[in-house]
Amino acid sequence: MTETTEILSPDKKQKLHFYDSIEPRMGMTISKFSWTDLLNKEKIKFSGIWTLGYKGRITSWSDNSNYFSLSIGNPFDCFLIVDTKTKRFSVVVFSNVWVLEAKCYNDKIEIEFSEDQIPERTENNKYPTRHFTKPQNLTLKFSNLKWFSVDRLENFKKIESKIQQYDLKPIDNGWREFKGVLPQTTELIVWELKQFAKYGDKQSEMWLNELMAKTTDPNLWKKTSDYIGYKKRQ
Numbered sequence: 001m002t003e004t005t006e007i008l009s010p011d012k013k014q015k016l017h018f019y020d021s022i023e024p025r026m027g028m029t030i031s032k033f034s035w036t037d038l039l040n041k042e043k044i045k046f047s048g049i050w051t052l053g054y055k056g057r058i059t060s061w062s063d064n065s066n067y068f069s070l071s072i073g074n075p076f077d078c079f080l081i082v083d084t085k086t087k088r089f090s091v092v093v094f095s096n097v098w099v100l101e102a103k104c105y106n107d108k109i110e111i112e113f114s115e116d117q118i119p120e121r122t123e124n125n126k127y128p129t130r131h132f133t134k135p136q137n138l139t140l141k142f143s144n145l146k147w148f149s150v151d152r153l154e155n156f157k158k159i160e161s162k163i164q165q166y167d168l169k170p171i172d173n174g175w176r177e178f179k180g181v182l183p184q185t186t187e188l189i190v191w192e193l194k195q196f197a198k199y200g201d202k203q204s205e206m207w208l209n210e211l212m213a214k215t216t217d218p219n220l221w222k223k224t225s226d227y228i229g230y231k232k233r234q
Helices: 150-162 190-199 202-214
Strands: 005-008 014-025 028-037 042-045 050-052 067-074 078-083 088-094 100-104 108-113 130-133 138-141 171-175
Touching: 028 067, 067 100, 078 100, 078 108, 088 108, 088 150, 190 202
Parallel strands: none
Antiparallel strands: 005 014, 014 028, 028 042, 028 050, 050 067, 067 078, 078 088, 100 108, 108 138, 130 171
């Protein structure tokens, strides 16, 4: 992709420039970016650092224009926060940054688990589902973060080992009560069989044990009967 885009700070005195977006895998887009102070024309390129989202979609500026944040997908997963006044940066490391959203304020960053990324949000009558809810937003004061001079951007990857990794995942509230029909034959796909076995259905556990005795790496989307033959529930 050759399209570029620019996002101005709230005071219109700075801009973020996004360019050379690529899609390294389906559903994931990353972009190169730079930051320019429009008053003194100073420009900083974040070489070797790629932001998630096409054309800066996940950018957040503080209202006073002193900070901006971006989610980073390469060389490691984190939120990058830049102090535009002191020309320093900080990072907040997560293993699942692509399902998180961040909002920059004048004195803190607030990180939220995206609502649309919560797994199994609805009950399914074909197989059991677990009930997950959103975790509480994580708020970090800028004064409590570790900051580095922009000169350290050249060795950005080395920063990862110096930073605490945070965890923000959906809260697992256990299995919903399954209101559908338990497997009556082995004509269900292996993935569904595994869900029923995890749910605690004894017949599914028996079929799964029989299947795993034949292969430890079954195709999850093939029918169970392809591996252990057609069987009826006992």
